[in-house]
Amino acid sequence: MINDVIDHLAEIRPGSRLDKLRDLRPAAREHAQRGFDALFVPDEEGEVTLVERDAVAAFVAGLHRDAVVAGFYADRLAELAPGLLKTVEAEVEAGVTTGPYGVYPAPLAAESDEGLRYRVRNPDELGVRLAAAFEHAHLLVFRPREASRQALDALAAAGWSPTGVVTLSQLVAFLAFQVRVVGGLRLLGQEVAA
Amino acid sequence: MSTGFTQEQLGWKPWLPPLAPEELTEAHHEALVDRARASSPYFLLLARDPEILHARTKTDNDIFYNADGGLPRAERELAATATSRRNGCVFCASVHARFAAHHSKRPQDVQRLLDEGVDAPQDDTWRAVVDASVALAATPVEFGPEHLAALRAAGLDDLAISDTIHAAAFFNWANRLMLSLGEPEDHR
Numbered sequence: 001m002i003n004d005v006i007d008h009l010a011e012i013r014p015g016s017r018l019d020k021l022r023d024l025r026p027a028a029r030e031h032a033q034r035g036f037d038a039l040f041v042p043d044e045e046g047e048v049t050l051v052e053r054d055a056v057a058a059f060v061a062g063l064h065r066d067a068v069v070a071g072f073y074a075d076r077l078a079e080l081a082p083g084l085l086k087t088v089e090a091e092v093e094a095g096v097t098t099g100p101y102g103v104y105p106a107p108l109a110a111e112s113d114e115g116l117r118y119r120v121r122n123p124d125e126l127g128v129r130l131a132a133a134f135e136h137a138h139l140l141v142f143r144p145r146e147a148s149r150q151a152l153d154a155l156a157a158a159g160w161s162p163t164g165v166v167t168l169s170q171l172v173a174f175l176a177f178q179v180r181v182v183g184g185l186r187l188l189g190q191e192v193a194a
Numbered sequence: 195m196s197t198g199f200t201q202e203q204l205g206w207k208p209w210l211p212p213l214a215p216e217e218l219t220e221a222h223h224e225a226l227v228d229r230a231r232a233s234s235p236y237f238l239l240l241a242r243d244p245e246i247l248h249a250r251t252k253t254d255n256d257i258f259y260n261a262d263g264g265l266p267r268a269e270r271e272l273a274a275t276a277t278s279r280r281n282g283c284v285f286c287a288s289v290h291a292r293f294a295a296h297h298s299k300r301p302q303d304v305q306r307l308l309d310e311g312v313d314a315p316q317d318d319t320w321r322a323v324v325d326a327s328v329a330l331a332a333t334p335v336e337f338g339p340e341h342l343a344a345l346r347a348a349g350l351d352d353l354a355i356s357d358t359i360h361a362a363a364f365f366n367w368a369n370r371l372m373l374s375l376g377e378p379e380d381h382r
Contacts (some may be wrong), residue, residue: 021356024263027256028360035249042245065334097308099333100281105196108282111311140370141333145282148373151208162210163242169374170246176333177253177367184359188352190343 004029005036006178009068010186020188023035032181037170040076047164051081052194053171055088055126056133060172062092063141064179087125094121095138132158133168140172197380199284201291201301201310212238227251239375244339250367256358265357267373268298269323273358275304276327280312285287285378286369307315319348327362 002008006029010020022029025118040053054077061073078085078100101115118138123131139151155165197204212235213222223229225244228251231237240247256272265273271294278287291308295301306314312328322344329337337359345355 013330017352021352024353025256025260025356027260029250030251031256033260035246035253038245038306039241039248046243100331102282103281105325107196107198136374140374144373146369147370149377151374152209162239166242166375167246169371170240170243170250173370174246174250176370177363179335180330180335180363180366181360184330184337184363187337187339187342187354188355188359191339192277193306 004033006032006181006185007074008075008176008180009072009178010189013183015160016189018185021188022185032178037180038168039174046167047161048167048171049065052082052130052133052168055079055084055130056168056171057090057175058074058085058088059095060137060175061142061179062089063095063138064175065093065096066179066183069179079116087122091126091134092123097142099142100144102146104145118142128158129160132160133151136168137172141176143177169190197232197284199279199287199291201288201295202380202382203292204285204288204374206236206285206382208239208376208381209374210239213235213241225251235358236295236372236376238314238375240371246323254364254368257357257364263353264353265323265361266297267287268294268300269319269354270309270357270361271297272304272307272320272323273327273361274368275307276312276324277331277362278369279307280328280331281366281369281373283365283369283373284371286365290365290376322348322350323358326358327365330357330359330362331366 057073058077061070071183074085076087095118097116101113103112118135120131120134126134136151136155139147151163215232218232222241222244225241225248226232226237227248254293271290274290275287275294278290287308291304295304303316303320316324325335326341326345329341345358
């Protein structure tokens, strides 16, 4: 049983210096975990199924290429929907790049930076809803500056309700936060140990 | 509508329908945390999933407003601004640039960050905070020992470094919501 996912992923042990440090921001610590629970262990599935949540998470975590975080979310998916894992891994392979990048409209056009425009490799295996969710998640991870009304229309056309889009967006954005806290705190812990 | 980076007040218009104020239950109000947010289209849209909104806001408030030691408020806002500048969130950058300018009393340094970008010259402490924020905005994350060393050299202790990490990390959450669910409106 993991009580605190960030501690688990950053290898923060009870009583350690990093543990005490996190206690100085107790609400941030508590609610980062509650955020995880709200997204991945919700009281009700609402408009995004548990499989969809874990599949998108495994994809997003894989794109961030933090082996511990990616492994954690891949394991969750393997438990809930083992048949999807290989498919998601193939999508991660198709989607990995470095960001953030993207095209700005005027007046910031001079800062535009082109990069991969990921399209799902195996749409039939993912199904319509997840295929659209993966393309949107990739947009949010790597080129959030290009997010658009049209991108939301594509989700709607794939069956995503407004509330479902909010949950999906929160899930991707929350993971962007969590993976960075984990990476930063892990490094800080290693420095203290060194 | 497109606008450049600015410290001016911008509006924000959702691309999806927010909840109507009369649809709000007590659970929604709790999720909004601060009652004043019930008039914000952004928070009323996020209220469609109240539990994650509640966690988001509580996390945000502790990272930015917990005054018990750590990174000064100005530099927490600087990390938020630099992250937003790097990710391209004009609206988030406008709000947090104003906060950073207000708390630091250095509006010109903040404006340079907006005008010229994250590589614009800054003093050593701001350089270290901006560089750490930019490295944390990268995917995969590029935050490394050299960033920690620069933060240490600027005099940041463990808690201040942890605050820097959290402030920058949090804006990778906030930017993605603000950028993808609506757009800024320039009323100037």
